[in-house]
Amino acid sequence: PPSGWNWRAELERxxxxxxxxxxxxAELPSLRGEEPMRDALARLLxxxxxxxxxxxxxxxxxxxxxxxMSALVNNDNAINALAAxxxxxxxRLWRGDRSWRVLLxxxxxxxxxxxxxxxxxILLGFSVAVIGYLALKQRDWRWGVRSVFVVGVxxxxxxxxxxxxx
Numbered sequence: 001p002p003s004g005w006n007w008r009a010e011l012e013r014x015x016x017x018x019x020x021x022x023x024x025x026a027e028l029p030s031l032r033g034e035e036p037m038r039d040a041l042a043r044l045l046x047x048x049x050x051x052x053x054x055x056x057x058x059x060x061x062x063x064x065x066x067x068x069m070s071a072l073v074n075n076d077n078a079i080n081a082l083a084a085x086x087x088x089x090x091x092r093l094w095r096g097d098r099s100w101r102v103l104l105x106x107x108x109x110x111x112x113x114x115x116x117x118x119x120x121x122i123l124l125g126f127s128v129a130v131i132g133y134l135a136l137k138q139r140d141w142r143w144g145v146r147s148v149f150v151v152g153v154x155x156x157x158x159x160x161x162x163x164x165x166x
Contacts, residue, residue: 041088044095075116082113086123090130098134103147107154114159124155 042053060066069076089106110127113120128148135144 041084041091044088044091078116079113079120082109082116082120083123085109086113086127090127093130093134098143098147100150103150104154107151108158110151111155111158114155115162120159124151127151 042056046052086106086109089102089109092102093106106127110120110124113123128151131144131147131151135141135147
């Protein structure tokens with residue numbers, strides 16, 4: 001679009017009166033946590049293809065169910081952002097950044113995802129599978145066991161109290 005293009009007028013033309021308020025005031029605040037991670041993940045996995053980040057943005061931004069759910073007060077927005085953070089950190093592990101800082105950040109994001117929604121346990125299982133695959137691929141079981149231990153203990157410290165309480 002040309003510089004100075006009026007996004008609000010175009011959205012009102014397409015969606016009717018008040019549509020731009022729904023998009024700008026309901027959807028965009030919920031994307032603040034997910035959007036930077038989605039773009040960073042696209043740049044990490046496809047550094048030479050800028051169109052992938054745009055396609056990922058369009059896939060999320062123009063999904064009517066995502067817009068609707070983002071306008072509500074619920075825990076879906078938290079799990080979306082935390083899943084994006086977790087996937088970004090797993091992609092960094094996949095690309096070779098096997099630092100403790102990445103593992104600790106992964107443990108924190110997974111622990112918070114488990115607290116946000118029980119479906120966060122699926123992310124935990126996926127993370128253990130990715131770490132196991134990387135350990136198998138590198139033939140470094142010591143790293144794999146230590147990494148799973150760090151992530152597991154981190155998740156237990158952050159989310160364990162919730163399971164004990166309930």
